[in-house]
Amino acid sequence: MTDDVAEHAARFDEKASEYDDGDHSPEYRDCRDLVIEHAAVDGDDVVLDLGTGTGALALALASAADRVIGRDVSEGMLEQARKKAADDGIENVDFGRGRFREPNLPDDEDVDVIVSNFAMHHLSDAEKRDAIDVIAGLGPDRFVLGDVMLFGEADPEEPFYSPAVDDPATVGVLADALTDAGFALTAVERVHEQVGVLVAERATGDDHV
Template sequence: MDYDEDSATDEAYQTCVSYIVEHAPVERDDTVVDMGTGTGTVAVELASKCERVLGRDINDEWLRYARKKTAEKGLENVSFDHGSFQEPNVEEAVDVVVTSYALYMAYDEDGEEALRAAIEGISSLNPSHLVIADKMFFGPPESRGDYETLPQMGVVANLLADAGFTLTDVKIVSGSVGVLVATRTSG
């Protein structure tokens, strides 16, 4: 798919994926949900680190491609199904939720309340950790340029806190891309 080719040459995206794989608090016996999995790039990368990866997305074409990719690689601990931030479609216990380059779209479409609903949706899975690699501003508002629909990192951090998480790691990749690792601190 063009998306895989494009993301393979996107340095910021590749830095985010590497950071997730190297720094996400994923243990060998964990179940990880890759929300907004797209073509399954992150799910495939995490497969060797945990017991099971559940990829969820709203795009059926990408899900078909992700299934084909994991079958070609012989990965038996990765599965894909339809699911959204507000309706994850996951029935089993989850240890970690990761999302890359997907959460910002909720903000882009409907602002802070949509972002809040998305974070609350994935928080409802009751994971110990959330890892968000995404587009958001890490600098002052005047650095926004053409991307005025991206949230400030502080807005995302506050919404995570409201959902019972504390930031435990922040990796700034650029002024508008980074990775947040959050740990559940309450219910």
């Protein structure tokens, strides 16, 4: 698995102009839709979408939120996202460079909801843990993670899992990292043996699981 952020950025720069024309798998679409649903955004919320790509989540959530911040390592993907926002007249979304472990937010930014879809599996498990610590440190009420994740054995034959560039974690590893970071896991959606959505809410008092 490539561990170089610049390599991932270059790879997605190349596919950016065709990313939205691609035939996304039903599992990708179900996952994306579940993340949007579980984000449960309301009108006062500031939302951060990490690994936003061409803005699938960010743009879908914009009308329900106060503001949405989309961050990605690929300038090519971000350009497409900005173009889609402009074409649709969406003005409360800010797309810019940032990575899971350094989201590049203004110092005083308060984020209420953090979402991510089909992006965190590009990180190693140790990097995912660091990223989840950074996410928890931003103090959101809720973090909704949709991604390639292993409910059972890894199967590289599946279309959304390419071992050369992907490194999906087991659901157990993600659950541990989330709870260690101070979240309570409030929902687990199994879309497929290798795709799921985890809903993590800020744990208070005895709410830890």
